[in-house]
Amino acid sequence: MTFMTSTPLMASPPPRPAPRPPRLRSGGLLPSGRSGLRLRRSSSQVLLPLLTLQACRRSVPAPRRGLEALSLDTKPRAQAQEQQLAAFRAWLKEGNAAVQSRGVRLQRSPLGGLGLFAQKNFPQGAVILEVPFEKCLEVDAHHFDLDDATVLQPILARAAEEYDVDAFVEVEAQKAVLALCQRLLLERQQGASSKFAEYLAVIPDPSELHPLQLRWPKRLSEQSALLSRMHHTVLERDNACMEALQPFEQVWKRRCWALNAVWTRAVHLVGAEGEERLSLVPLMDFMNHWTPTRSTSETWSCFYEIASDHLAVRAERAISKGEELTLLYGEFSDAQLLCNYGICPEMPCRTRKACGKMSCFRITHSGS
Numbered sequence: 001m002t003f004m005t006s007t008p009l010m011a012s013p014p015p016r017p018a019p020r021p022p023r024l025r026s027g028g029l030l031p032s033g034r035s036g037l038r039l040r041r042s043s044s045q046v047l048l049p050l051l052t053l054q055a056c057r058r059s060v061p062a063p064r065r066g067l068e069a070l071s072l073d074t075k076p077r078a079q080a081q082e083q084q085l086a087a088f089r090a091w092l093k094e095g096n097a098a099v100q101s102r103g104v105r106l107q108r109s110p111l112g113g114l115g116l117f118a119q120k121n122f123p124q125g126a127v128i129l130e131v132p133f134e135k136c137l138e139v140d141a142h143h144f145d146l147d148d149a150t151v152l153q154p155i156l157a158r159a160a161e162e163y164d165v166d167a168f169v170e171v172e173a174q175k176a177v178l179a180l181c182q183r184l185l186l187e188r189q190q191g192a193s194s195k196f197a198e199y200l201a202v203i204p205d206p207s208e209l210h211p212l213q214l215r216w217p218k219r220l221s222e223q224s225a226l227l228s229r230m231h232h233t234v235l236e237r238d239n240a241c242m243e244a245l246q247p248f249e250q251v252w253k254r255r256c257w258a259l260n261a262v263w264t265r266a267v268h269l270v271g272a273e274g275e276e277r278l279s280l281v282p283l284m285d286f287m288n289h290w291t292p293t294r295s296t297s298e299t300w301s302c303f304y305e306i307a308s309d310h311l312a313v314r315a316e317r318a319i320s321k322g323e324e325l326t327l328l329y330g331e332f333s334d335a336q337l338l339c340n341y342g343i344c345p346e347m348p349c350r351t352r353k354a355c356g357k358m359s360c361f362r363i364t365h366s367g368s
């Protein structure tokens with residue numbers, strides 16, 4: 001997640017409103033790599049058991065009714081098919097661990113892909129979503145057993161030397177990313193019999209601008225030596241991850257899908273006792289990053305917090321009907337947003353395609 005404009009977008013974050021409600025502590029937002037991991041402790045002591053390869057290989061039950069049509073082979077590039085979205089909505093409500101959502105709608109976002117929108121007004125502090133951990137795809141973020149901790153270490157160390165950012169430095173976080181990718185790939189390999197099939201079917205491929213997806217226009221990488229190095233490091237990091245994932249999935253495109261999903265959608269959660277997990281939280285992971293613009297002083301609209309058995313999304317401020325629900329993924333520079341999330345905040349042509357025009361990529365070095 002890295003990219004930028006000529007002024008640091010998050011240099012002076014808007015004042016945070018609202019005292020938070022007492023029961024839960026707030027979380028920042030967190031998709032993607034280590035830099036997004038801004039989880040807060042909560043009262044939760046519940047950690048899912050460490051997921052191992054064996055544990056993930058459940059016996060394969062018969063496909064559930066209505067799932068035959070789901071295709072996990074080809075992911076929709078920009079937006080899930082309507083049929084898949086309908087199945088996903090039904091899945092969210094299924095079983096004892098149903099997702100509680102009050103007045104939100106998943107629809108196409110002007111920011112790109114899908115986003116969550118308010119269907120009614122929400123007062124500040126209102127609970128908007130509650131996603132039970134049972135509905136989440138998670139791994140323990142601390143103690144999982146991956147033999148090769150050495151693969152990423154040199155890359156991370158070099159990145160730490162070159163950039164004053166923490167996005168690449170935590171090997172433990174990287175290990176958890178790979179563990180969650182494995183989990184995702186194993187679920188996907190189960191096809192329609194996976195408990196998460198409807199969810200997997202709506203997780204998109206990397207966006208047009210994501211480094212995994214795109215050969216950057218030469219002029220873009222040449223524009224800034226720092227950006228170029230950052231891009232290079234992200235590619236190196238991701239290539240190492242892709243290699244580490246090869247034993248679990250031979251198809252490059254699927255590994256790429258899983259890696260992008262985890263980097264850009266997973267949240268790192270820290271419980272009350274310091275226990276950590278990396279989690280893909282369905283529905284919440286459709287919330288887009290709030291990107292400051294020069295035309296509005298509006299802040300992001302939501303934050304999340306951990307309860308004992310679910311993750312809750314609350315209104316950071318009053319939200320109007322029709323507004324897109326947004327999170328602050330982190331106080332990232334444009335360069336970080338671009339390299340890590342494929343988000344280019346300043347893109348006047350709004351095509352979301354890498355046209356390569358300098359006006360579309362006013363990248364700067366400043367972080368925030």
Ligand SMILES: C[S@@+](CC[C@H](N)C(=O)[O-])C[C@H]1O[C@@H](n2cnc3c(N)ncnc32)[C@H](O)[C@@H]1O
Nearest residue numbers: 111112113114207264285286287288289291341
């Ligand atoms: C957690 S997902 C959000 C949901 C996503 N839009 C979708 O359709 O699945 C994060 C990804 O959404 C896109 N995204 C999030 N915030 C964005 C923004 N402010 N502008 C453009 N794209 C954004 C980027 O592709 C990013 O990697």
